[in-house]
Structures are given as structure tokens and as C-alpha cells.
Amino acid sequence: MDLSYSPDEQAFQAEVRQFLADELPAEIAEKVRLDTDLTKDDMDRWHTILNNRGWLAQNWPKAFDGAEWSAVQRHIYDTEAADANAPRIVPFGLSMLGPVLQKFGSKEQQDHWLPRILDGRDWWCQGYSEPGAGSDLASLKTKAVRDGDHYIVNGQKTWTTLGQFANMIFCLVRTDPDAKQQEGISFLLIDMDTPGVEVRPIILLDGTHEVNEVWFTDVKVPVENLVGEENKGWTYAKYLLTHERTGLGGVGFSQAALKTVKRIAKAANHNGKPLIESPHFAARVAQVEIDLRAMATTNLRIISQAAAGEAPGLEASMLKVKGSIIRQEINDLARRAVGPYAMPFASEAVEGANDRIPDPLDAGPVAGQYFNNRKLSIFGGSNEIQRGIIAKVTMSGGA
């Protein structure tokens, strides 16, 4: 048992820290710190900087021009990046589709699509959820009917994150309406410029536009855009969901957010003293920090298992549940800390709104963030679904 990083890992940490200090544009970091919506250009710019260093595709094998980092290296990067207010790497192409194509895609698909993810020519989004198929993803209805060299796709996807920036979408579609739920699903790559694809914005409760509805009306998709075998899409989706669930503990984000809470609470006045000296507030902060410290180690234990080649299953579910609870608690503390200044609303999504709140604590839209991050326990398989998985695996011996 040794909780410290090895000399190599320490050297890597220093390298990452230096890289972030040298290369992360200050104006982008400031936007992340204040939770201002990043533009597509901001995100592309950061991806390019990472790609130039060879650090964009962190989990891809070297054979596909990835960094092939160990789980510990990825953890070190995540922690340092969150601490430096670096934007998160948009995961749809890099963490989700990439691994699926590498495992199940044809040589042609790999050669064509993977380089385009790296250099930013394609921006991918995820077409999984539907209005009637959320937690129960396998009940999806969007259908694809084979017609010569094409599939004709009809249906609707929803909660499509950053779909407004995407030119490509990977979709789960029903290709066999008569098969059992999971068995008639295929994995299709769809060009969003194809006639019949329509993206409609969904504005979230904090005024942000990060998700969309995507509608398909008689959309023609070439058969070469089918990944793997027809009707085997559920297998690929499950593989992808495992990738999506790793890292969802959000330890780095929580640590960065907790730092912000402490900064605000030191500056905020409460009965003539800094708020952080209020026993009740201090107790709340301490409590969540204690939880977070334990979870950071839980996270590292799971990462070590992954490094030893074990696929994250149950543990990913556990991390997702606990990680979201802790992050949401920290968001709650941040909104409490700013007091009455939690009420002003700053959003670029609303015309005429200030993009900066006139807040002497310079806290950013912490109340908006509190509401926005309610999503953490909903998306990617809600916490109820995760708890169901944990119960099923531990009490009946199989998922």
C-alpha cells in the first residue's frame, strides 16, 4: 500500500502542470472559471493545442496516434486540468466513438474517421436518448430501413449535447422491429448535413444551450456508415457506455469547485466575520471535503484496477453516484456562500442579460451552475439506474 505517485508519475504531473501553465490561453481559463459558455472556436482551439502536443486522444492506443496514457496518467491530467480551469475535452468523438471504431469498426472506417476526430474536421455528437427512451434506452424507436446502398432513417433523438456544433452524429437505430428490444438495434454514423436532419435547441433551466433535439425525416445514410454488424449495436453501445462512465466521479472538478467555495467563503462577510468562520458553514464545507478526500482514494483504487486491466463495471456506477452527490453538494455550498448575489441571472442565451453579475465576490453564476449540475445525477444513466446496476450485480451475481 503506497498512496504517493511514483517518480515517473510525479515527473509526468510536473510536465502536465508546466504544459497547462504555458499553453492554456488565459481568456479561455477565465471563461471556464466563471462558467461562461465556451464557443466552438474556444473548444476547437484547446483541442488543437492538445493535439499538437499529442495529448488529445489520451486513451487511444499509439497505433491510432493516441497518447496511450495509463489510467493514472489520465487521472493526473484530469486533476491538473480542472485545477488550471482548462476546458474539458469534448468526449463524443474522442472518448466515446473513437474506442468503438477501434474495437468494432472496419479498417476503412478507422482510417477515415479517426484522423478526422483528432484534427477537428469532424465534431461528433451522440444520438442515443429519445423522448420515450431515457433510462430505458433499449426502448428506442428511431428506425433505419435498408434500401439498396442506403438506410432510410426516421425518428427523433434528444438531449444531444453540443449537437449545435456537430457535423456528425453516431446513433442507435432500430433495424429489426420484430427482434427483442436489445437485439434489433444498430450503430450508425450520420452526416448532419444530410437532407432531413434538423437540430432544435433545448434551453436548460439555467438559460444555457448545451443540448438539442435532433430530428430525422427520411434521412439517407450510406450502408458503409454502419459500424460492425447490423442488429449488434447494443453490444457496441454498452461498450461505449462503459467508457462514458469512467471518469464520471469528477474528482478534479469537485476539487476545483471546493477551492472556489473556500475562496468565496473567505471573502464573504457574515456577521462581521468571514463566512468561512461561521461554524455551520465551515462544518458543511468540512463534511463534503472529508467525503471528497475518501472518494479521491476510491477513484484511485478503481483507476489502479483499470490499470491492471480489469474493466470498470460496478465501480464505475459507484463512482458516478457518489461523485455526482459530492459535486452537487459543493455546488450547493457555492450558491449559499454568495448569499443574495446568487439571485442575479447572467446568461448569453438570453438577450439583454448581463454576461457578468455585478457581484463583489466575483463568484460567477454559481446558482446557475447549481441548477445546471442537477444533470449530473440524471444523464449517462441516472443515479437510480446506477443503484439498480449495483444491486443487481451484488445481489444476483450478474448484470
Next chain:
Amino acid sequence: MDFNLTEERQMLQDTLRRYLREQYGTERRNKILESETGFSPEIWTELAELGVLGALFTEDQGGFGGAGFDITVVFEELGRAGVVEPVLDSALLGGRLLAAAGKSDLVEQVIGGALHLAVAHGEPDSRYDLDHVNTTASDNTLTGRKAVVMNAEAADHLIVSAKDGDTITLYLVDKGATGLDIQGYPLLAGGRAAEVTLDNTPGDPLGLTLADFEAANRLALIAQCAEALGAMETATALTKDYLMTRKQFGRPIGTFQALAHRMSDLLIELEQARSAVINAAGYATDQDADLHLSASKNLIGRIGRLVAEEAIQMHGGIAMTREYELAHIAKRIVMADHRFGDTDYHLERFIALSAA
């Protein structure tokens, strides 16, 4: 002991509930939210015509109510519909201060819906402390900055607190007064507020002290608790309906025990919240009023958070969208904790007052 509403209050509740159900649906309200003024002058006029504003004042003051339970009846309904019109700040808090100052002509205009007020008391570093005022008064001119002043842009007059020597007193400032600067912005849960700066701005002394302000503030706190209760009722009702209609895995999600039990917990806590509001209104003029009010505001803050978060979680993604009724209601509930002292503030005050 009688927990029934009087006939008058029952009528007021029925009238207001029916009016808001018919006139204040999600679609119209969402339009109001996005409007430049942040509230609807038509709705304001109609609320005045219905007697809703008059119910907030005693007969002596020109109204026909004004007690704790008149206030809770009104605000519970406003909360249920997620009303963003500034009834609490403009009519209740502002109006009752003017009533205390004997400005009956102005109060009459408030009750009639013709006059808007804003109360500028909190300052950038005062948080929830009522006695923390750095704005100064000298020869009836005021200098300082006031934070998150509700309804400041629409107000015909601002009621401003300032320190003349060591004494905090209140002044009436005209919206066109020299040296008055109002920087407005929208609020997360609807309506508008502003940062207000005064630079040698003339004010008319109202003859009111901090104690008078605290008295009016108690009524505002009661109103805020009742409004949050009404919003919680809507949040739980929407959630209950959703659990019974939304199907996943082939059955309504409310039939999953994990969700059914959580829904039951919400209903239990909702009754606690209702009792807390009754306590607040019933003990409003008690000798121990502040102890009771702190207990109620703390409980409403805690349960409010639970209800808002659980309602969103049990809905799932749909509750995250701005168009859906619950999104607005949840924001009203949580933002109620940022006014008149939050959960922690009132816990500390309760401890201090209990020890006294």
C-alpha cells in the same frame, strides 16, 4: 384551536387560485419572464382589482386584512403559480413601511396598483444582516451602494436605509432624484433587481428606524415562506403526476418502490412545511416571534431544497428544460432561501434566541 380559514380568507384563496389558474399559465408566465420589464403591468393591475394587494394591509391602513394569515393565503397562491410580479417587495414590504410611516395617500396608490416601490436596504457585504448599513445620511442626502434591490427599475419611489451618525433610519427617494444610479439585471428565478448607488441623493426622512424595518421584514419573511410552500405544492403535484404517467421499462415509473418511497417522503415533508408556515403566521406578533420565524425559515429552506432537487431528479431530463413548469418552480423554491436570511442564518439565530 381552529385550523380553518375564515370565510373571507377562503374566498380570497379561491378567487386568487382560480384567477392564476386561468390567467397565469406556463406559457404566459414564460413570456413575462423574457419581457424587458420582467413583470406584467396588466397582471399587476388585475391583482390590485382582485383585492390581492389590499389584503396585505389592515383596515386602519386602508386595506382589509394585513394579518399573518392574510399574507400567507395570498403568497401561497402566488407561489403555487410561480408568480414573478413583485408583490412581496413593491406592495407588502414597501407598502407596509409607508403605512408605518403614515403615508396613507401613497399606501392608497399602492393598494390601487398605481404606485411601485423598491426597498433598498441590503448592501454588497451585508449578506443577511439587517443592521449592517454603510450608506450614510447627512442633511437628508444619502451616499452609498445598495445590493440586489428588487423592482428598483420599475419603482416610483425607493425606500432607502442609511446611517445618520449611529442610527439607521429610512428615507423615501424619488426615482428621478439626483445622484441616483440604477443598474438593472434579470434574476435567475424571474423578475428584475438592480445595484443602486446614491451619491448625495436627496431623501425624504420617513421617521422610521431599524426596529420599524425589522417589523416589516418579519411580514416579508412570512410571505416568502408561504410563497415557497405554494411552489413546493406545485413541485410535488407535478412530480406525482409525472410518476404516474411516465413509463420506462414498460410501466409507470411511480410503481418502482425506490421512487414511490421518495415521493412519500416529499409529501410528509410538505406537511411539515405547511405547519411551519402556519407557525410563522400564527406567532407573527408573539413575544417570541423571531424565534418562530427563524424556525420556519430554516425549515422551509431545508425542505425547499429537498423538494426542488427530488422533484427534478424524479422527473429526469424534462425538468432540466426551461420550458417545463417545474424548472421555474424549482428555481423559485431554491432562490427563496437567498432572501431574508438563509437556512444557516436562521439556524444560528434560532440557537442564539433559544439560548437567550
